[in-house]
Amino acid sequence: DVKVTQSSRYLVKRTGEKVFLECVQDMDHENMFWYRQDPGLGLRLIYFSYDVKMKEKGDIPEGYSVSREKKERFSLILESASTNQTSMYLCASSTRESTPHPDTQYFGPGTRLTVL
Amino acid sequence: AQRVTQPEKLLSVFKGAPVELKCNYSYSGSPELFWYVQYSRQRLQLLLRHISRESIKGFTADLNKGETSFHLKKPFAQEEDSAMYYCALKFNDYKLSFGAGTTVTVRA
Numbered sequence A: 001d002v003k004v005t006q007s008s009r010y011l012v013k014r015t016g017e018k019v020f021l022e023c024v025q026d027m028d029h030e031n032m033f034w035y036r037q038d039p040g041l042g043l044r045l046i047y048f049s050y051d052v053k054m055k056e057k058g059d060i061p062e063g064y065s066v067s068r069e070k071k072e073r074f075s076l077i078l079e080s081a082s083t084n085q086t087s088m089y090l091c092a093s094s095t096r097e098s099t100p101h102p103d104t105q106y107f108g109p110g111t112r113l114t115v116l
Numbered sequence B: 001a002q003r004v005t006q007p008e009k010l011l012s013v014f015k016g017a018p019v020e021l022k023c024n025y026s027y028s029g030s031p032e033l034f035w036y037v038q039y040s041r042q043r044l045q046l047l048l049r050h051i052s053r054e055s056i057k058g059f060t061a062d063l064n065k066g067e068t069s070f071h072l073k074k075p076f077a078q079e080e081d082s083a084m085y086y087c088a089l090k091f092n093d094y095k096l097s098f099g100a101g102t103t104v105t106v107r108a
Helices: none
Strands: A004-006 A010-013 A019-025 A031-038 A042-051 A054-057 A064-070 A073-078 A087-094 A111-115 B003-005 B010-014 B019-021 B024-026 B033-038 B045-049 B072-074 B083-091 B095-098 B102-107
Touching (some): A010 A019, A019 A031, A031 A073, A042 B095, A054 A064, A073 A087, B019 B102
Antiparallel strands (some): A004 A019, A031 A042, B003 B024, B033 B083, B083 B102
């Protein structure tokens, strides 16, 4: 079974703080994703990584950066947290290998971040 | 650019009644569509994909390219179907574009 874990379920930070959200997957997946989930807006892609040290901007990258130093770990960084970054953050992974369903994304439990 | 539209934010049905969640998309390429589901206090997970053409938990979805739709249907809703449902479109090999989601409540 694919397991995607996220470092925190709940996080409360103050405006201006630097925030790190960690995601780890144990299935040797090449692709990893960070989304934010907001009511009425669905899931919006922040960043995507298809390999170690490789990244692509998603739909809403402003105010965020990412790091992928190891294949299993993908970090989301808020350089200076703002109140409009209060949200649920979801990490996901998928494989690029020729499996029956290479495009299935497996999600972590989410981190609910509140910025005060 | 690709886009997925789920026009209903909330859907409430009685147990045993049919349920249909609407999904429309716009995409210039060959579409591959999915339904993901998030039950209360659980993580988001794949429900079904149009390529498989299978029924999962009694749900089916047919891709209609003429109407650019991928509606999710179940003839007899159960209380355990209460959840948030997202329609998603695959683009650029591995990325997904999600709709805004529909919250389904099945009442006894």
